[in-house]
Amino acid sequence: MREFLAIDGNAAVAHAMRQINPDVVAAYPITPQTSTVQTFAQYVADGLVKTEYVTVESEHSAMSACVGAAAAGARVMTATSSCGLALMWEILYVAASMRLPIVMLDVNRALSGPINIHCDHSDTMGARDAGWIQIFSENPQESYDNMIQAVRIAEHPDVLLPVMVMHDGFITSHGMERVEIFDDKEVQDFIGEYKPQFPTLLDVRKPVTYGPLDFYDYYFEHKRQQVEGVAHATQVILDVAAEFERKFGRKYGLFEAYRLEDADVAIVVLSSTAGTTRTVVDKLRAQGKKVGLLKPRVFRPFPAKELADALRHVKAVGVMDRSIAFGAMSCAGPLYLEILAAQRIYGGNMPIADYVFGLGGRDIVPPEIEGVYADLYKILETGKVANLVTYLNVR
Amino acid sequence: MPKGTGWRDIPRGGLIEEAGNSVEYKTGGWRAFRPVVDKQRCTNCLFCWVFCPDSSILVSDEKMVGFDLEHCKGCGVCAKVCPVHCIDMVEETAFAKEAEK
Numbered sequence: 001m002r003e004f005l006a007i008d009g010n011a012a013v014a015h016a017m018r019q020i021n022p023d024v025v026a027a028y029p030i031t032p033q034t035s036t037v038q039t040f041a042q043y044v045a046d047g048l049v050k051t052e053y054v055t056v057e058s059e060h061s062a063m064s065a066c067v068g069a070a071a072a073g074a075r076v077m078t079a080t081s082s083c084g085l086a087l088m089w090e091i092l093y094v095a096a097s098m099r100l101p102i103v104m105l106d107v108n109r110a111l112s113g114p115i116n117i118h119c120d121h122s123d124t125m126g127a128r129d130a131g132w133i134q135i136f137s138e139n140p141q142e143s144y145d146n147m148i149q150a151v152r153i154a155e156h157p158d159v160l161l162p163v164m165v166m167h168d169g170f171i172t173s174h175g176m177e178r179v180e181i182f183d184d185k186e187v188q189d190f191i192g193e194y195k196p197q198f199p200t201l202l203d204v205r206k207p208v209t210y211g212p213l214d215f216y217d218y219y220f221e222h223k224r225q226q227v228e229g230v231a232h233a234t235q236v237i238l239d240v241a242a243e244f245e246r247k248f249g250r251k252y253g254l255f256e257a258y259r260l261e262d263a264d265v266a267i268v269v270l271s272s273t274a275g276t277t278r279t280v281v282d283k284l285r286a287q288g289k290k291v292g293l294l295k296p297r298v299f300r301p302f303p304a305k306e307l308a309d310a311l312r313h314v315k316a317v318g319v320m321d322r323s324i325a326f327g328a329m330s331c332a333g334p335l336y337l338e339i340l341a342a343q344r345i346y347g348g349n350m351p352i353a354d355y356v357f358g359l360g361g362r363d364i365v366p367p368e369i370e371g372v373y374a375d376l377y378k379i380l381e382t383g384k385v386a387n388l389v390t391y392l393n394v395r
Numbered sequence: 396m397p398k399g400t401g402w403r404d405i406p407r408g409g410l411i412e413e414a415g416n417s418v419e420y421k422t423g424g425w426r427a428f429r430p431v432v433d434k435q436r437c438t439n440c441l442f443c444w445v446f447c448p449d450s451s452i453l454v455s456d457e458k459m460v461g462f463d464l465e466h467c468k469g470c471g472v473c474a475k476v477c478p479v480h481c482i483d484m485v486e487e488t489a490f491a492k493e494a495e496k
Contacts, residue, residue, distance in 0.1 A: 099408035160407065199412055209411035221402035222409050228402075 003181050009140040009172040012179045013079070013105050013165075014039035016147035018049055019187035022103075023074035023194070026054035026065035030084040031117045032169040033107040037079050059084040063091035063102075070100035071210045073200030075151070078102065081169060082109035082123045089127070095162045096131025097226060098210060099198070101154035102162040104132075105147065108271065108322075109169040110360045118361020119169035121270065121322040124299075125334045131226055133163040133233050134300035136270045140179045142297075143167040145250060148187055152240045157197040158232040168272040170361065175272075182248060190247055230301050237298055254303035256295045257310055259285060263292025265376035266311060268339060269320035270296060273357070273364055277320075280369040291373050302338050308346035311339075316376040317352040320392075324356055330388045332356075353385045357392040368392050418466075422449070426469030428484035430462050436481035443473035443482065 007015070010033065017025070017040050025044075027037040044053040054069075056062045059080050070076045080088060085106055095102050106124050110116040124134060133153060137143035143165060150163040167173060199208045214222060234254065241252040256274070259281050260266055267277050274295035284291045294310055296303070311317055321333020328337055336354035343352065355372050358364045372392070379385055396405065406412050439459050444452040451467035453460050462473075474482040 097408060098410075198407060199410065206412070207414040210408075212409060212411050214409045218405060218409070221400075221405055224402040225405070225407060 001183055002186075005179055005181055006176055007140065007179050008035070008174050008176045009137075009143045009167045010034075010036040010107070010174065011039055012140040012144040012181075013147050013167075014043070015179075015181050016144045016187075017077055018043045019182070019184050020075070020077065020103075020148065020151055020191055021049045021188070022051055022077040024052045024054065024066070024069035024076045025078060026056055026062045026069065026076075027078045028056050028059050028062045028080070028084060030059070030081045032109060032173045033079050033081040033084065033105065035173070036105055036107070059087040060091060063088040063095060066102045066104075067091060067095050067098065067100055068201075070095070070102050071098065071200065072202045073196045075155075075194040076100075076102045077104065079105035079107070081107040082111055082117075085123045085127060086111060089130075092127055092130040092132060092162075094211065097222065099160040099226070099229060100162060101151075101160055103147065103150045103154050104162065104164050105143070106164050106166050107169045107173045108166050116360040117169070119171055119272075119322070120359045120361065121166075122324070122359075124164060124166050125323040125325070127164070128300055128334060131161065131230065132300060133159070133161055133230075133237070133298070135163065135165050135237075135298055136296065137165060137167040137172065138271055138274050138295065139172055140167070140175070140177045141250075143172060144179055144181070145244065145248070145252065148182075148190060149237075149240050149244050149252070151191045152243075153233065153236055155194065155197075156232075156236045156240075159229050159236050160198065161226075161229050161233065166271065171272045186247065190244070233301050234298075234303060252297060254296070254298045254306050255310065256297060258293040258295070260292035260294055260310060260314070262290055263314055264290040265316045265318070265373060265380060266292040266294055266314045267318045267320055267369070267372060267376075268294045268296065268307075268311075268335065270299070270322065270335065273320060273322070273369075276364060276366060277369050280366050280373070283366070284370065284373055289373070289377075296335070299335075302342070304338070304342035305346045307339065308342040308348055311343070311350070312348045314348075315350050316380045317350055318355055318372045318376045319352060320355045320357055320372065322356075322358045324359070330354075332389050336389075351379050351383065351385045353379060353387065354389045355392050356389060362393060364392070421465045422468050423465045426464075426467060427487055428469040428471060429464070429487055429490060430467065430469070430471070430473055431483045431485050432459065432461065433481040433483070436479050438479055440478060442476045442478060446472050446476045448472060
């Protein structure tokens with residue numbers, strides 16, 4: 001039976017994990033992810049899942065245990081945040097290059113230092129080239145839905161890559177909302193029984209070696225192969241979303257466009273801030289301003305052509321970045337740089353400006369977003385981007 | 396899998412699907428020092444065989460009979476553990492010079 005619960009994002013993901021009932025979860029607690037693995041550990045203790053729950057001494061070990069279990073043929077999940085993801089770094093690459101379909105929640109939190117436990121996207125943006133699929137969620141419902149879809153995406157034989165699902169630290173992780181929880185069996189039917197599509201470590205009839213030395217004679221070929229897996233993911237994400245919509249009724253794509261089709265100016269922003277921006281769009285639309293919103297859902301693989309197509313008619317674009325790519329062009333944010341590159345290749349010649357916001361959990365409120373739209377109208381009038389990067393609400 | 400196979404046809408993720416194929420991977424070329432045994436002093440205690448990390452000590456009829464130089468990397472563990480010090484590590488260049496003569 002489907003039911004609606006008043007729960008936060010972390011509890012929603014714990015429910016998804018309970019219903020997915022993975023063979024192995026290896027995790028280490030870190031704020032603000034803790035309540036996910038804590039709640040899930042309770043499900044294990046209460047016998048609601050058959051999962052082997054491995055408590056480890058660090059995130060490096062957590063991801064290592066996930067790699068081992070996945071190579072052994074287990075369906076594997078974990079969760080982390082911020083410095084925990086940073087400590088997994090080495091093994092993130094191992095998981096992706098070994099083509100192991102691990103599914104992980106990352107609760108977006110600033111990286112140290114100075115130490116900060118609140119939301120920004122520095123953690124997963126730093127891991128954007130690690131070879132994982134990255135899916136951003138706006139709210140607890142999306143996080144729940146994305147975790148369920150992530151299992152299918154990761155395990156698809158054309159993909160076989162780990163998937164990271166993100167939601168915003170505290171804002172989504174601890175913000176209580178109305179969340180639709182599906183029937184356990186419906187979720188089980190959707191994800192299906194896990195049958196690894198590759199030789200596994202525990203198959204004694206067909207022994208294999210995982211993670212061997214791979215020098216100049218084959219390493220390059222394996223990287224080329226990995227590119228192919230990532231390239232296939234885009235279509236698989238769309239196919240899984242279509243099947244999800246047929247079964248559960250909610251529509252997902254590579255991105256979400258809100259009142260964008262006739263917009264003169266538009267904001268591109270990820271995650272929970274898209275929700276805030278939507279209300280600003282409605283307010284400005286009521287005043288007769290043609291403003292729109294584009295919320296990328298999938299950041300890796302980056303849907304460059306699709307986003308460029310969606311923005312083509314817009315006359316000025318503001319990208320809002322909740323992280324900084326230090327040392328990149330103008331120290332802009334990664335989302336901005338990707339959108340610029342997409343425009344360069346797939347067309348459109350409108351001015352695009354970057355607005356860095358919300359680092360370390362600095363609140364982003366509707367008047368500031370209105371300010372971005374006002375700035376975009378100024379750019380529209382002058383045809384010039386005065387500042388490539390603007391820092392919102394920094395003293 | 397034939398040598399030089401392209402990315403479309405090699406096992407995914409660097410998986411080695413054939414058990415025991417490390418024997419095909421010749422590592423002898425890494426060696427800077429070659430072990431040389433003096434069989435006059437060797438007691439065939441087989442400490443070298445036990446400790447060799449590359450299974451490169453050749454044994455026949457429970458006797459140490461030499462080294463698998465296609466795989467021996469010249470680490471010198473055998474020389475170190477030999478209780479009668481009958482294994483010397485000799486610079487590979489010495490053999491190269493000899494071959495030139």
